[in-house]
Amino acid sequence: MATRKIRNTLALALLGLLLEKPMHPYEMASTLRERSKDTSFKITTGTLYDTVEALARHGWIEPVETVREGNRPERTVYAHTELGREEFVRWLDELIREPVAEYPKFVAAVSYLGALGPERAADALEERARHLTERIDGTDTALHETTGAGMPRLFMIEAEYIAHVLRAELDWTRRTIAEIRDGSLPWPGNH
Incomplete structure (x- = not known):
């Protein structure tokens, strides 16, 4: 090609x-x-x-x-x-x-999450969860306003997709925070 x-x-x-x-x-x-x-x-x-x-x-x-x-x-x-x-x-x-590798910065950072230590990693992820929640709320508001204004759903379908991706990331982030906090995610050097 x-x-x-x-x-x-x-x-x-x-x-x-x-x-x-x-x-x-x-x-x-x-x-x-x-x-x-x-x-x-x-x-x-x-x-x-x-x-x-x-x-x-x-x-x-x-x-x-x-x-x-x-x-x-x-x-x-x-x-x-x-x-x-x-x-x-x-x-x-x-x-x-055709899906392609996009190399998001967050994935690169998560691959070294252990370097932060459990407390700092959980704190950082909690802050990320707050930011994700804000972005989801903003995207939901924009979607509601545009559909309320009569804009066809197809013109905003990528915002709908982004909201779903953000929700999936938020779910993963919250689950990982819980695992760090309750000790079920083993941390190197914390035996």
């Missing part, structure tokens, strides 16, 4: 937006933030414009018009090319079908 020219997942998000309608980069960023997609994709002005330029350079999107609203600067509106639509669908299909 040929190597994909663009691998930045923000490009995937932008291509997805352009399925709906042509947009200028500022509208793309606003729409992603409005839909809470900034929890799934890192969105900064610089990376967004760089990504738009890369998509255009590779022929996946193209400018279709320039617009000016009031005193605002001119904005270039982009749309998919046929190649861009094909690449988007191919890339999306590949990402959904």
Whole structure:
């Protein structure tokens, strides 16, 4: 299989937006933030414009018009090319079908949990559990607000997935804290 020219997942998000309608980069960023997609994709002005330029350079999107609203600067509106639509669908299909190793930092840290000692490890995990609970609550609130506003579930399905993953991590974290605290998780040097 040929190597994909663009691998930045923000490009995937932008291509997805352009399925709906042509947009200028500022509208793309606003729409992603409005839909809470900034929890799934890192969105900064610089990376967004760089990504738009890369998509255009590779022929996946193209400018279709320039617009000016009031005193605002001119904005270039982009749309998919046929190649861009094909690449988007191919890339999306590949990402959904094929799990890949993602190397999360937390997994790397957990592999050395023993270095903290039982008390500090349990304390650190308890703090993580608090943060996870806050993120779950925030995600649940965002999901409730968007579905209440009439946004189709399919537009927020990744937030639903993230909430499920966070709940699974929270369950594991709480169970591990309990095992550390009750001594059922053996600790090196504590025989």
